[in-house]
Amino acid sequence: MDKDRKLEHIQLAFDSKTGISEQDPRFIYEPLLAAHPDGKTPDFPFLGKRMKAPVWVSSMTGGTGVAKTINRNIAGACREFGLGMGLGSCRKILFDKTHWEDFDVRDEIGPDAPLWANLGVAQVEQLLYEKKEQAIVDLVGELRADGLIVHVNPFQEYFQPEGDLISQPPLETIQELLAKINVPLIVKEVGQGMGRESLKQLLQLPLAAIEFGAYGGTNFSRLELMRDDPRNREIFEPFAFVGQTARQMVNDINSLLDETKPVCGQLIISGGLKTYLDGYYLVSLSRLPAVYGMASSVLKHATGDYETLKTYIENQLKAYRLAQTYLRLNPDYER
Template sequence: MNRKVDHIELAKLNQIDGSFLDDRFDYEPLLTGHPLHTDHSLNFLNKRLKYPIWISSMTGGMPMGKLINERLAYVCKKYQIGMGLGSIRKLLDDERLFDTFNLRPLVGEDVPIVANLGIAQIENILNDHKTDQLQEVLGKLRVDCLMIHVNPLQEWMQKGGDRYYVPPYISIKKIAGQLDLPIGVKEVGQGMGPKSIQQLLNLPVRVFEFAAFGGTNFTKMELLRLEDKIYQETINPLITVGHDAISMINTFGKIFLPENGVISLKEIIISGGVESWKDGLCLIDRFKKITPQLQVEVVFGQAFRFLEYAKISKEALDSYMLGVIQGMDLYRSFLSLKNNVDDEV
């Protein structure tokens, strides 16, 4: 069909209600042309990312997980972005699952990947003096960091979930002193409050992932798996507590650095409710704007989007990444965060 005819036929469908205006940005079309090459690269865990994108911790330990991880590894290598493995808890119990987690041969040496393990398992490892076993597994995986997820609500809701009784910051400090690998910390869909974030700066933690409220919520996921529907309905109000990405960014803008000004934190992953690349860059820009006191690299993380396309094919992931990259190029050419941007993502 002729393009001009298309314009006539589609005119009615092209109408956009004014309420849909994204008022977070100034749009400046007069100041530059279309982007030829936009450099989005940054250093992350001593490696170079081509784009500020992180595939948040996914899956492993099952055949479908292996296929998904292989497709995600393909994306990471091709576009030089980082990713987190799913929890290696099963791998510690069964070495036969190693191939479902072993992505280093697929992504190569230039891409950062991190292993993932829960705080309850960390406490057990410390109590059972099995740090050497954990170090051995991490060494075989050749990961760049151990990401510890602090997930009290998820563990409580999970059928057969573990319990931990030592404050997580104590266990994190202990395990960091016993492992020859950087440590990261994240939640799993509720985010963290001001006191937890302030405590984070006192720990030997290099990477922090928000896993904020508003995206994939593993507490809700475990609750939905319970068979006791009365209990499920009764305790359900807990899934709506937490902190979204904006509130966590605002917290970082108010925190106090140690007296000597030295912190271990070097990298931030903003995840949780990041619906699009536009939201991701907006959150990155906001973080940098209100935290000039922090010298950290910042990326945005997504899990659900990558998972959905990874279940389809590599080609689906390529199409998604094409849109993301071109969208980010256009963002950097024509959009800027307004000085009076409100608290909406």
């Protein structure tokens, strides 16, 4: 058996060569300074709850036929591994409880993990205009959620064939909502991120956190254009390729901290993160307390049986802890 293993190593040695061009320059590998991680990691405070790993399952599903299975699987995994969860758009259940069970997952996620409801800024603007902001308070309360995510998506709404036009700057809607209801808020984009001035304004608001929804991952503006008339798609598609990446946004916020003291002090770094190393790099780079978001990759594993999702997340967290143990940020890497 040992002979077979050595022969296997000889063959694999030829197949496992790496080139200089494949090196990840963001990290310095320090192999001598720690034992293997034992899987025991201390929990930490985030959004008023305790988390065991800096992973947030970002909002995706919003009332599809399989949303109940997906949301329950994700909620169960968040409970088991100590992660945070943002529901998909809850617009469908604001005034109609037909699909309520698709979103009502507090029992599955448990009392200790963060669980946040979600509405678009266009819906929030309309509710405020109609003086129906109590519906938001009721939604969050009846879901037993910890607060509300407001997703800001002017491009998506504009390109969506059945989208709602936004009548005032989203910043004004968010400020008005903060003044009228006593519900913790997170503000996020939906795939194109936010520029420095928008981030500066949000940092000055009493938000629970900012979620990036940065450029480079699922792009809901492009998604809606793909559903639109081909003539409109040809005209507007260039807009789908503008935005800020998660790294650009971390850099912007880090530099803004030298100019002003933020009121909002927590981040969910999401959008365009391909692996746990991207998450580890950006969380380590951030000067504000941060977790990183996973959305489409989790969604892909959450549509079937729970064990499939459990195995995927378990392996992701093992890899993240290995990175924490042996990798340091490279100070010479061009950020």
